[in-house]
Amino acid sequence: MRALSKFAFQLGAQFSLNTEFIVNKAGRYFLLNETLMKVARKDFYYAGTYLGKGKNGKFFPSFNLLMMLAKGEANKIVVERKTAWLFICGRDIFRKGILAVHGSRKKGDHTLVLNEFGDCLGFGKIVCSFGEAAKKTEVAVKNISDVGDFLRREA
Amino acid sequence: MSGKEFFVGRYERLGWKFEDAKPRQAIRLNVTNIKRKNLEERLEAIGVQLEKIPFLEMGYWVRRSEVSVGATAEYLLGSYSIQEAAAQIPATLFANLKGRTVLDACAAPGGKTVQLADLMGNTGILVALDVNKRRLAALSNHLERCHVSNAIVYHFDARQVSQLKLKFNRILLDAPCSGNFAADNDWFKRRTITDIKRNAKLQREILVQAAACLSDDGEIVYSTCSLEPEENEVNMDWAVRHLNLQIEEVDCYGQKGLTEVFGSRLDVSVKRCRRIWPSETQGFFMCKFKKRGKKR
Numbered sequence: 001m002r003a004l005s006k007f008a009f010q011l012g013a014q015f016s017l018n019t020e021f022i023v024n025k026a027g028r029y030f031l032l033n034e035t036l037m038k039v040a041r042k043d044f045y046y047a048g049t050y051l052g053k054g055k056n057g058k059f060f061p062s063f064n065l066l067m068m069l070a071k072g073e074a075n076k077i078v079v080e081r082k083t084a085w086l087f088i089c090g091r092d093i094f095r096k097g098i099l100a101v102h103g104s105r106k107k108g109d110h111t112l113v114l115n116e117f118g119d120c121l122g123f124g125k126i127v128c129s130f131g132e133a134a135k136k137t138e139v140a141v142k143n144i145s146d147v148g149d150f151l152r153r154e155a
Numbered sequence: 156m157s158g159k160e161f162f163v164g165r166y167e168r169l170g171w172k173f174e175d176a177k178p179r180q181a182i183r184l185n186v187t188n189i190k191r192k193n194l195e196e197r198l199e200a201i202g203v204q205l206e207k208i209p210f211l212e213m214g215y216w217v218r219r220s221e222v223s224v225g226a227t228a229e230y231l232l233g234s235y236s237i238q239e240a241a242a243q244i245p246a247t248l249f250a251n252l253k254g255r256t257v258l259d260a261c262a263a264p265g266g267k268t269v270q271l272a273d274l275m276g277n278t279g280i281l282v283a284l285d286v287n288k289r290r291l292a293a294l295s296n297h298l299e300r301c302h303v304s305n306a307i308v309y310h311f312d313a314r315q316v317s318q319l320k321l322k323f324n325r326i327l328l329d330a331p332c333s334g335n336f337a338a339d340n341d342w343f344k345r346r347t348i349t350d351i352k353r354n355a356k357l358q359r360e361i362l363v364q365a366a367a368c369l370s371d372d373g374e375i376v377y378s379t380c381s382l383e384p385e386e387n388e389v390n391m392d393w394a395v396r397h398l399n400l401q402i403e404e405v406d407c408y409g410q411k412g413l414t415e416v417f418g419s420r421l422d423v424s425v426k427r428c429r430r431i432w433p434s435e436t437q438g439f440f441m442c443k444f445k446k447r448g449k450k451r
Contacts, residue, residue: 035280036307039321045288046295046308062299088228117197119232147231150300154293 003059004029004051010110011123012103013074021048028053063120063147066112070120075103075111077141084115088148093124093141105130111141122146159343162336166432169384169413176337176433180217181208181240182224185301187273189234197229210408213273214243216435233301238266239338241408241431241439245327245378246270248405248443252279255324259283260313260365263290265297267329272303282319284311313361322370330358332379332386337433355385359393366398366444375400375444380437384416387440391428392421400444402427409441 001019008015021037023030025044032040032048040047052061070076079087083097093113104111107128113121124141163173182205184194198205202221208214217224224230225237246267249257252275262268262283272281281303285291288310298306309319313328333351336342358379365375377394379386391412394400402424412428414421428442 031304033304036305039280040307041309041319043309044307045291045310046298047306049302049304050295050299064299064302064304067302084228088231115228117193119228121228121232147228147300148226150231150296151226153296 001029003054004065007052007059007061007065008069008074011069011074011112012109013069013072016072017051017068022051023047027055061123061145063122063149066123066145067120070112070114070118073103075109075126076114077101077111078114078116078118081116084113084121087113087124087143088121088146090143090146090148090152092127092139092143095128095130095138095140098130098140101130110144113141113146122149157343157347161348162343162346165417166382168417171432174434176435176437178239178241178337178433178437179435180224181238181243182215182217182235183211183238183243183270184213184215184235185233185269185273186213187277188232188302189229194229194234197234198227201227203227208240208243211240211243212247214238214240216240231300236266236269236297236301238270239437241436242266242380243270244407244409244429244439245329245376245441246274248376248407248441249274249325249327249374252325254279256280256321256370257282257325258316258321258323258327258365258368260316260326260328260361261285261331262308263287263294265294267327268294268306269297269301269303271327272298272301272305275305277303277305279305281306282321282323283308284313284316286310286312314364316364316368319368321368322373323368324370324373326365326369326373326375328361328365328375328377330354330361330377330379330386332358332381333383334380335382335433335438337437338380351381351383351385354381355383355390358386358390362390362394363398366394366400369446371446373446374403377442377444379440381440382432382438384413387430387442388413388416388421388425388428389419391425391442394444395422395424399447401447403443403445405429405441405443407441409439412440412442
């Protein structure tokens, strides 16, 4: 579970899930509820809410986990419509596409990326200052993972 | 015994005059994830024109779209699924799914599994099985994309469901079938009567196991996208005669099930099934069972 807590910490979020209900299945983490816990056999392929997977010391979060973290206190940016579209196509985010910043503005920190409706589209790494003085055409958040991944996985 | 002429001849003997069909693209609102009005507005804003499907509460035809409906943010966020209209019907035939223990016996790629989870409001237990491990990856993606949280997926042949030692209140048996020409351009070239008989046998084997793990007040919905009566009405007739099941009336789109097939008379209750010949939708067949003697 350390991998999950560490990941949440990088996003300025608190990891508050009940670890009793988290099942690690060969590096893939699932959050089950009490009802599912009672009936799920050990040989399940997928169960409850998929949280992400750990591989070679790195943690790859699921979009469900990102969405959960986005509901609470965390580093978040809200981006305008065209930027949101480009982000889910795998592109980085320019300063000019950011409508609001919540939490950290520090270079090197991770931040969740939300669209104008508050949907979490993925997350990225802050690569330059968010200050007013920053060039608006500069890449501000580098894309690490976005929901467009669902399409890329099946390609 | 194969080829277009052979199968078209069979359909005519069953009372349907063959016509080429191109099913319309359809989507289904995942109401657990978004409000109807919000989805309609958001899709309209990006150039997707929808038309409500009259026989489906959550279904829409895609009338026109400036973007691929399989690549919008709303799709990727699980607000809707792309699901053929006729295929949206079976899951809606169950009475009250919330809080129940539900089995999706042949689940991959997961369109109906997600629909069941949506109808269950992510409550209860949804067990999804599929025998093909590669297809489980697609199923898992679908569950993650649509934020399903009440499912347990097993790599399992539905004929081994008794190993789970669970009784199910609702069982969706969307059986492996021969498919139909409206969903597969090469269907007539590919299929023979031998395929159909083999599938019909497999379907019976799964039905036997499904019936064995149905709770006393349970319901089974059996469906296929096959037009062949051996996989549909004839199998339902067999189930009524050999399993402790009775066919229930359903109120949904489609024609009554056939009770006379190539000269054989079937149980009169088979007419309660629904058969859809291809037109705006693909071909489809549905039947709802309860245990014999159990009235709601």
